Amino acid sequence: MKVSLRLRRTTIVLFIIIFLGFILAQCVNRQGEKKMSGNENATAETTPSVSYSQFSGSAKCAGCHKDIYDKHIQTAHYLTSQPAEEKYISGSFKPGNNTYSYNPLLRIDMEKRDSGFYQVVYYKGEKKKELRFDIVTGSGVMGQSYLYWRNNKLFQMPVSYFTAAQRWSNSPGFPDKVMLDRPITARCLECHVTYAGISSAPGVEPEEYHHDQIIFGVDCEKCHGPAADHVAFHTENTRDTMAKYIINSSSLSRQQNLDMCVLCHGGNIQKTKPSFTYTPGKSLADYFKIDTLSMVAVQNENIDVHGNQFGLLRSSKCFQQSTTMTCNTCHNSHEKERGKTAIFSQRCMSCHTPGHDNFCKLKLSFTQLSKNCIDCHMPARKSMAVAVSLPGEEVPRAAFVRSHFISIYPDETKKMIENINK
Numbered sequence: 001m002k003v004s005l006r007l008r009r010t011t012i013v014l015f016i017i018i019f020l021g022f023i024l025a026q027c028v029n030r031q032g033e034k035k036m037s038g039n040e041n042a043t044a045e046t047t048p049s050v051s052y053s054q055f056s057g058s059a060k061c062a063g064c065h066k067d068i069y070d071k072h073i074q075t076a077h078y079l080t081s082q083p084a085e086e087k088y089i090s091g092s093f094k095p096g097n098n099t100y101s102y103n104p105l106l107r108i109d110m111e112k113r114d115s116g117f118y119q120v121v122y123y124k125g126e127k128k129k130e131l132r133f134d135i136v137t138g139s140g141v142m143g144q145s146y147l148y149w150r151n152n153k154l155f156q157m158p159v160s161y162f163t164a165a166q167r168w169s170n171s172p173g174f175p176d177k178v179m180l181d182r183p184i185t186a187r188c189l190e191c192h193v194t195y196a197g198i199s200s201a202p203g204v205e206p207e208e209y210h211h212d213q214i215i216f217g218v219d220c221e222k223c224h225g226p227a228a229d230h231v232a233f234h235t236e237n238t239r240d241t242m243a244k245y246i247i248n249s250s251s252l253s254r255q256q257n258l259d260m261c262v263l264c265h266g267g268n269i270q271k272t273k274p275s276f277t278y279t280p281g282k283s284l285a286d287y288f289k290i291d292t293l294s295m296v297a298v299q300n301e302n303i304d305v306h307g308n309q310f311g312l313l314r315s316s317k318c319f320q321q322s323t324t325m326t327c328n329t330c331h332n333s334h335e336k337e338r339g340k341t342a343i344f345s346q347r348c349m350s351c352h353t354p355g356h357d358n359f360c361k362l363k364l365s366f367t368q369l370s371k372n373c374i375d376c377h378m379p380a381r382k383s384m385a386v387a388v389s390l391p392g393e394e395v396p397r398a399a400f401v402r403s404h405f406i407s408i409y410p411d412e413t414k415k416m417i418e419n420i421n422k
């Protein structure tokens with residue numbers, strides 16, 4: 001059977017032109033490389049590897065850190081990859097809402113069965129191929145993509161879910177036809193899972209994985225390091241209240257703290273060592289070539305706000321003129337705080353003290369200023385990478401992402417003041 005049917009596109013098709021395009025491009029680019037350079041292979045052999053047995057999984061942490069665990073499992077981080085169970089899949093399997101059509105002849109139906117969830121390809125009404133959902137990526141803030149196993153490799157499914165339109169859509173960067181052979185590299189997983197055991201030879205891409213060695217989500221041990229020893233020690237020594245064998249952010253330098261987030265929020269960084277060998281507390285620059293272009297680009301507003309929170313923040317005066325600011329200054333990693341503007345504004349005021357001359361100079365009342373510093377100084381900007389074509393719309397509609405270039409935006413201020421005066 002021929003699956004890659006190249007067929008005419010119809011207007012009812014919701015076609016994602018570029019969705020996370022730049023992030024995905026990194027993966028795609030690297031797929032072309034197949035093998036890393038000899039040099040990198042050499043370092044691969046000398047880099048101490050991190051193994052599955054060093055991890056314990058967050059369910060164990062719950063025994064002693066229940067409060068943190070209970071909140072953490074609600075975060076976008078935890079939910080950014082999970083096994084394909086019904087509660088994790090955003091899209092609908094109800095007839096009427098479970099179809100993605102490429103054109104009147106070719107469609108994919110999302111079907112729920114006793115053995116799992118499937119994407120089933122129909123051509124002229126005839127079933128041609130079926131794929132089982134195995135892994136969900138994306139908590140669903142913007143959307144979700146799904147992965148399936150073929151032997152020991154992972155592939156991206158042709159149909160994704162796009163939250164803004166609340167419907168199934170073509171997968172990010174996919175052509176307007178059924179495509180079944182986009183492999184998932186370890187670099188893609190490195191940003192969306194805590195650990196994946198690689199079974200293929202070092203340097204070969206796309207990698208093969210051990211099915212039973214994947215720790216889903218950006219979980220506790222992604223930020224605190226593999227913690228099986230910590231769990232074993234404290235289970236044995238219940239009276240010992242001095243933490244052992246664990247990375248504590250407060251004992252790390254500013255750069256080490258930043259590195260912990262830049263691994264995934266630093267835009268287009270290129271790996272120089274095998275995936276999953278960097279762990280918190282190490283220097284990220286020993287494992288990746290850090291994106292240095294962004295500094296100039298930010299000043300020219302020529303950088304995508306998607307995925308490079310670090311590049312944008314680093315260009316802000318707040319970051320440059322403070323010696324302590326890290327991502328943790330404003331973000332509490334254990335909690336879902338999306339949309340809590342007043343809480344974030346409080347965190348701005350920990351440095352910009354009301355009544356002092358480093359406070360906002362805009363002539364508005366304190367109440368008006370203090371509720372929401374964010375929309376004026378960190379406005380949501382159109383993403384260049386995330387844009388979808390919707391039926392009947394000429395220009396692709398972009399998703400909005402919060403800019404981390406903290407600055408003065410006169411237009412945003414005008415909009416805010418108009419709203420206040422309404």
Ligand code: HEC
Binds near residue numbers: 056221240241
């Ligand atoms: C058997 C109990 C136990 C388990 C299970 C456990 N911890 Fe701990 N943990 C402790 C104790 C005791 C401390 C020290 C007191 C404190 O800070 O709460 C601690 C402290 C910590 C700290 C703070 C370190 C510091 O220097 O202040 C972190 C981070 C941490 N644990 C992470 C984890 C993670 C992640 C897991 C799961 C992989 C986990 N813990 C599982 C008992 C446990």
Ligand code: HEC
Binds near residue numbers: 075077080
């Ligand atoms: C292993 C990769 C990885 C690491 C490390 C990581 N993040 Fe993330 N982060 C992600 C991904 C992926 C998402 C998108 C999650 C989703 O919605 O599916 C995300 C989302 C977020 C969000 C948005 C949450 C929301 O509710 O929408 C914030 C804020 C964030 N990360 C902050 C941080 C900070 C701060 C650190 C460092 C302490 C960090 N991240 C470390 C991968 C990572």
Ligand code: HEC
Binds near residue numbers: 307
């Ligand atoms: C460099 C790290 C990185 C790589 C590589 C990466 N992602 Fe992401 N991904 C992120 C971050 C960070 C976000 C959150 C959006 C943001 O910060 O702009 C995200 C968002 C997403 C989302 C939307 C999540 C949501 O809740 O809206 C999906 C789906 C996704 N990624 C899938 C993938 C897939 C599939 C791959 C590999 C083919 C991949 N990503 C590669 C870091 C990465």
Ligand code: HEC
Binds near residue numbers: 061062073249333
């Ligand atoms: C995205 C990164 C990230 C993830 C995921 C994460 N933490 Fe943390 N954790 C941090 C940071 C950063 C700090 C330091 C916070 C501070 O200094 O205010 C911290 C502090 C801690 C502490 C010591 C301080 C405290 O609040 O008691 C414990 C214990 C802890 N984490 C346990 C966990 C456990 C258990 C999980 C999973 C259920 C987890 N963490 C998931 C980043 C993370």
Ligand code: HEC
Binds near residue numbers: 317324378
């Ligand atoms: C860790 C301390 C710290 C935090 C937290 C902080 N800032 Fe700043 N910010 C600074 C410093 C230092 C400067 C440079 C000196 C000055 O203008 O006060 C600055 C400068 C600014 C400027 C002037 C920018 C320019 O280009 O002229 C704005 C606007 C600003 N901050 C807004 C915010 C907002 C909004 C928040 C919260 C989202 C925030 N800051 C959080 C320390 C901080």
Ligand code: HEC
Binds near residue numbers: 327328330401403404
């Ligand atoms: C000065 C405060 C501040 C600092 C420092 C900061 N952030 Fe944020 N961040 C915010 C605010 C405010 C939001 C918007 C939250 C919301 O919409 O609910 C945000 C949103 C995000 C989001 C979600 C973006 C979106 O629009 O979906 C991510 C991801 C994120 N931050 C990552 C980071 C990372 C990584 C760092 C460190 C490099 C960092 N942040 C540093 C204030 C900050």
Ligand code: HEC
Binds near residue numbers: 345352361374377
């Ligand atoms: C309605 C939009 C708006 C809100 C809300 C707002 N700001 Fe501003 N802010 C501005 C504008 C516009 C300026 C430039 C004013 C000027 O220079 O006359 C400014 C200036 C600043 C500056 C630079 C002051 C300097 O030294 O030149 C800082 C710092 C700042 N704001 C912080 C904050 C903080 C913190 C909050 C929340 C408590 C906040 N702003 C709320 C619009 C806003």
